Amino acid sequence: MSYVDNIRMFVRVFELGSMSAAARDQRVSPAVSSSRIAELERHLNVRLFNRTTRRLQPTEHGKVFYDGATQILETIERSEAAIAEISNNPRGSIFVGAPLGVGRRFIAPYVPYFKEKYPLIDVRLRLSDRFIDITAEGIDVAFSMHKLPDSNLKRRVIADCERVLCGSPDYLAIKGTPKNGVELVKNNHHCLLLRFPGTAEFRWTLKTDNSYKEYDVKGPFESDDGDVLTQWALDGRGIINKPRFEVAEHLNTGALVEVCAETPPSPVQLSCLYPHRRYQDPKIRLFIDYMAQKCSQELKKRA
Known part of the structure; x- marks a missing residue:
């Protein structure tokens, strides 16, 4: 298994507090998730999590390793993004969250057109009217009409909605x-x-x-x-x-x-939320710019 894949799995287990939840997030079986963590622990020769009946609790070693692991993944993402930008060939998957009304009317209809324009980018759309925890659910971009508490997320206002x-x-x-x-x-x-x-x-x-x-x-x-x-x-x-x-x-x-x-x-504001570092990724910037324009156009039609 790739060491980077093991690190990525560790980060998601740490953030979600569950091996099975991290497995779903990474689209692998729980057995694969468990084996990746076990392999990482063998490589580091430390225990990263204490297993309980309800939740995995990170050990002190796990907490220390998480800080470094996230920096490693961010460095890899920035490097891949830089290569994609130089080659003018963005690729990869974007995980997108949106309320049902906005998603069904504005986002979902334009996803196929975005895919036609950028065939190497895959869009994974998650629609729900409940609050989406971007970090916990691994979302790259979330459209929202809620007033959110202060956070480290960046917010781009698309339009005021009556x-x-x-x-x-x-x-x-x-x-x-x-x-x-x-x-x-x-x-x-x-x-x-x-x-x-x-x-x-x-x-x-x-x-x-x-x-x-x-x-x-x-x-x-x-x-x-x-x-x-x-x-x-x-x-x-x-x-x-x-x-x-x-x-x-x-x-x-x-x-x-x-x-x-x-x-x-x-009134409410239709906004786009994203972690600041992910906006550095060309495919994320392309998707946000594209959908913000389409949402604005559709809102004007329905005004």
């Missing part, structure tokens, strides 16, 4: 049309909630005069898939809080009707 509250005509005929957040809460409207561990979507922030106010909203239905919420709204199950581009078609046809138009939700 949000809208809306429901179906049938639902509003029964429950009434709220004009603001007070009526939304007071009249016990069924708010369709995007919820998963760590989310704060059950508090909707609406404009009030020159500021914004949070409202604790409730509803009988929730999902971790934003498109499921849209379908429920279309079916007359309640009111959704969505980026306008995701529901523009339904608003135009009248299948959904905007509510609280004078006190709209706070």
